[in-house]
Amino acid sequence: MDSERERAEDEWKSWQRGQVRNTLHLVSAAAQWILLLACLIYLGIDSLQPSTVRAHVQPISQSDKVLWTHIRYTGQSIKGVAVNLTAERGSIQIRNGSIMITCDGLYLVSLKGDIIFTDLEEKLLKLTLWKTDKTTSEVLWEQTVQDSSKAVNLTTVLFLFDQNNVTLQTSSNATIADLSFSLVFLGPFICSV
Structure with a gap:
């Protein structure tokens, strides 16, 4: 009876560790997507600014041409x-x-x-x-x-x-x-x- 209880407790602890690991993977993936979205928003906002404002941020050349x-x-x-x-x-x-x-x-x-x-x-x-x-x-x-x-x-x-x-x-x-x-x-x- 005690060995069955210990085995059940071990299975329960193993299942809990798996749930924690799955949660950590989910949090990590969500953080990566948020970071990617932030980068894309930053690049989008920068490209939408008028060239007079961007001139000091992105000195590509004298003429603000896209490469x-x-x-x-x-x-x-x-x-x-x-x-x-x-x-x-x-x-x-x-x-x-x-x-x-x-x-x-x-x-x-x-x-x-x-x-x-x-x-x-x-x-x-x-x-x-x-x-x-x-x-x-x-x-x-x-x-x-x-x-x-x-x-x-x-x-x-x-x-x-x-x-x-x-x-x-x-x-x-x-x-x-x-x-x-x-x-x-x-x-x-x-x-x-």
Whole structure:
């Protein structure tokens, strides 16, 4: 009788610990969403202010232009070589297939397209967005594509620094179809433009 009572008490305590853990996870998730919402509201309010008020907060350049680029690409990619991106529109420079970052700050990134394997023996392929500077390279985002004709889709905000270059590479030879790649500077940090 005592062992059953102890077992029941142990189960009850275990259940209570699980409830506390679930509550902590819920509180943590709620706090993260509130912080994200606060950041988005801050960025929205800052972008809605008249340019005369924002001039001292966001010194992008003498003319208060928005830094952005939009790229459309269909073509071949070579294993380990940066995709030769060229800007369709926008004010951010692209040199040798690399997007040239000139402002420290937050960037909204959108990347959509289809990957078609050109080497039929390949079973998977990695599409990687790289950030490089004079001395280092770092992966910003990577998606593994397991089936040919697979769509890729990325929408995120990244913090990039002045003098960074952003490139796109594949781990195998492939055809990239209908790639749409946009990068928009959200600020409000200092630029070297």
